[in-house]
Every structure is written in C-alpha cells, then in structure tokens.
Amino acid sequence: MSRNDYLGAFEQIVLLALVRLRNNAYGVTIRREIAERAGRDVSIGAIYTTLERMERKGLVTSFRGEPTPERGGRGKRYYAIAAPGVAALNRSRDVIDRMWDGLGAPVEA
C-alpha cells in the first residue's frame, strides 16, 4: 500500500502551508494561510488531525513553543515539514505535473 509514498490532496495543502509559514506555523496560522491562499475555509480540527497523522508518518515534526504574553493563550505547538515530507511533496507535484503536461491549464474539453 502507499504508505507514505503519496499524499492526499489536503495533506499537500497543509504541507505547503508549513513551508510558507516557515517558523511560524501552528494551528491558527496554518488555518489562516489556507483560507487566504487557497480560499478554502477549513475547520481547525481538520488541520490538527491531519498534522498529527503526518507526524506519525514522519512527514512533519512539532515542538511546543513558550506561551506568549498575549491575553489568553496556551503554549503553541509549532510544526515544521521534515525531509520525508519535502520529498513526498515534490513527488506529488511531479506526478500531477506529468499528468497535466501538454494540456493547457485550464483545460477545456
């Protein structure tokens, strides 16, 4: 089975959000990034679940940050993409690129 080889559509999006956010990727910012970039309003729960699964697979890592001196706030959990995650991301991109190759995007037929 494709254990780790291929990413789901949403996994790709979340992973890309991590890359974009660099060292400021945690639940809330990830969600915002996806909303702004992809125009896709996803629940926070969806994000954490996906992140957790990817961590179990070794695609991302996480560490707990110090609580900031803002009003409320539990310590944030920061996420970062790991090497296997980068590889999987590139692979996925590659596959879809090859499938699109030659067809004008947007396609019309």
Place this chain on the structure above:
Amino acid sequence: MSRNDYLGAFEQIVLLALVRLRNNAYGVTIRREIAERAGRDVSIGAIYTTLERMERKGLVTSFRGEPTPERGGRGKRYYAIAAPGVAALNRSRDVIDRMWDGLGAPVEA
C-alpha cells in the same frame, strides 16, 4: 461538506487520464496511461471504483461500446469527463498552484 467541490488526489489523476485519452478511455487504457505518465501502478479495481463514484457525482459520463473483433473481449465501457469534472479539475489545479506560488518547485527547506 465539500460535496463535489474538491477532488481527491487520485480523482485528479484519473480525470486527467480521461482528458488525455479523449475518446479511447476505458479501464485498461486509463490504467496504462496512469502507469506510464505518473509511474504509478494502480489496480484496475481502484480505477473502476473511483470512476463509478465520480459518475454518481456527475463528474464523468460513460457509455458502453460495441465489442471489437479482437481476441477476447467484453464490450468496453468508455468514460469521458463531464463539464463539472472539467471545472473541478481546474479549480483543484488553481488551488495547488496558489499554494506553490513563489516557492521553487522542487522545494528544499
């Protein structure tokens, strides 16, 4: 819920195979196209199941072809992408493009 709005990763691949194969898309050729293009060896059952679900959602249409005078051969079932499928495909591409925008592909971090 995203009913019809967003495609799964595999759905995209299958849909793109349909576009490529034009009027010669049926189980076996679709499978071959995916193997050659995407380098991904997927079972024939996986393809039919996905196709059937997408048909139920109105993303593809199908019709049964005349049996050809080749050796064996049950009548083929040809598939074609429908307008909503085209739209969904373009939408998916758009989202992933926006997420990748600015990051060099392949990404390195």
Place this chain on the structure above:
DNA sequence: GCTGATATCTTCTACATTGTAGTTTTGCTG
C-alpha cells in the same frame, strides 16, 4: 457447429486511509 480453453473487460465486496467538523480541555492573564 459444439465445447472448452483463454483473453479482455467489468462488477462486486471489503477494508484502510484521508478528510472534516464540532466539542471539550488546557493554560494563560487581566
């Protein structure tokens, strides 16, 4: 011209993985 061997395809069934929302819990700080 039957009949079985065999090729090409599709259907059916079952289960694993992903996608997604909503609710609850945990820790702050004023």
Place this chain on the structure above:
DNA sequence: CAGCAAAACTACAATGTAGAAGATATCAGC
C-alpha cells in the same frame, strides 16, 4: 474567576485501493 487563545479528542463521511468473481467474446480442434 471570567474570558481568551489554542490544542486535543471524538466521531463519522468520503476517498483510496486491492483482489476475487462474473461476463462475454474468439479460437482450436474434433
């Protein structure tokens, strides 16, 4: 302690995937 910010938990729906079973042809050989 009231209230905010963020994370963890729970549950279920949709997708991904394989493999076995069923259909329907053609071809040999008798």
